[in-house]
Amino acid sequence: MSKVQHKAKKSLGQNFLNDQNIIHNIISKARIKPDDQVIEIGPGLGALTQHILAITKQLTVIEFDRDVIPLLQEKCQDKGDLHIIHKDVLKVDFNTLYQEKKIKLIGNLPYNISSPILFHLIGFSHLFKDMHFMLQKEVVDRIVASPGNKNYGRLSIMLQYHFDCQGLFDVPASAFTPAPKVTSRILRLIPYDKKPYIANDYALFSSMVKQTFQQRRKTLRNTLKNMISDPQQLQNAPIDLSRRPESLSVSEFVQLTNFFES
Ligand code: SAM
Numbered sequence: 001m002s003k004v005q006h007k008a009k010k011s012l013g014q015n016f017l018n019d020q021n022i023i024h025n026i027i028s029k030a031r032i033k034p035d036d037q038v039i040e041i042g043p044g045l046g047a048l049t050q051h052i053l054a055i056t057k058q059l060t061v062i063e064f065d066r067d068v069i070p071l072l073q074e075k076c077q078d079k080g081d082l083h084i085i086h087k088d089v090l091k092v093d094f095n096t097l098y099q100e101k102k103i104k105l106i107g108n109l110p111y112n113i114s115s116p117i118l119f120h121l122i123g124f125s126h127l128f129k130d131m132h133f134m135l136q137k138e139v140v141d142r143i144v145a146s147p148g149n150k151n152y153g154r155l156s157i158m159l160q161y162h163f164d165c166q167g168l169f170d171v172p173a174s175a176f177t178p179a180p181k182v183t184s185r186i187l188r189l190i191p192y193d194k195k196p197y198i199a200n201d202y203a204l205f206s207s208m209v210k211q212t213f214q215q216r217r218k219t220l221r222n223t224l225k226n227m228i229s230d231p232q233q234l235q236n237a238p239i240d241l242s243r244r245p246e247s248l249s250v251s252e253f254v255q256l257t258n259f260f261e262s
Helices: 020-029 049-056 066-076 111-122 137-144 154-162 202-214 220-224 231-235 250-261
Strands: 037-041 058-063 081-086 103-108 128-136 163-171 184-191
Touching (some): 020 184, 111 154, 128 137, 137 184, 154 163, 154 202
Parallel strands (some): 058 081
16 A cells, blocks of 8 residues: 555665565575664665564664655554664764674665665675675676676776675566666675785775776776876886786786785
8 A cells, every 4th residue: 555655756766676575585585683783775665674674673774765754664563663764875874873783784775876875885894794785787797797707897896805795686677666677686795804805005996996997998007107107116017017907806906006005
């Protein structure tokens, strides 16, 4: 009944899940236990929320759309204790939500701002146990891509630096109301306790990845000569600079940054 009352807002990426099998599969893959501290991003009309709440009995959700909140409360009222933060997730400081236990994040994310959300979350990765998100399949393909693959780029490197990234399963457009124009996919991100490669100067690493991929057809040398003033350093680089950025692994990017940082 609630769904009839709410007109989905395209500007907020509102595509509500309607397929119970898919909903149960997402909840099961998220491996939520009664004593987990869970935060859901974009609960909407509560398709996932009510099932999470049934397990944990208490749940924090972050929702930007004021109009869905009464419907969400109605849907969840007898399931447990729902704490609603009415805010843009991009403005949420997750440090203020941390309570003793690492947080499990879950969400069917608004696709129009999924990359900004992921970059925002990187800043709090040490607070998270794991994350399970619904995204456009194309975005998940970019995140998990390997060097040399056409989907490999800045998003792959920056997320793979922080997280073990796993694509889990596809979700057809028919599982949503209204149906999006694209296929979706579930992504699991697990922050590394100990990162496999560490950039000594993270800001340099991040800006080098950004700048080289802004000109992904150029060789590394062509882009880096504008960033590194000392020609000797370019000469001695531990990576062949006639390569293009899309051919470098995360480890090689870190190696290159650490060389220039030193
Ligand atoms: N979880 C629901 C479901 O699966 O049916 C809704 C998912 S819908 C794809 C995305 C949700 O994120 C909507 O409820 C939308 O209002 C909310 N949203 C959009 N932008 C947001 C933002 N900046 N911060 C928090 N929530 C946002």
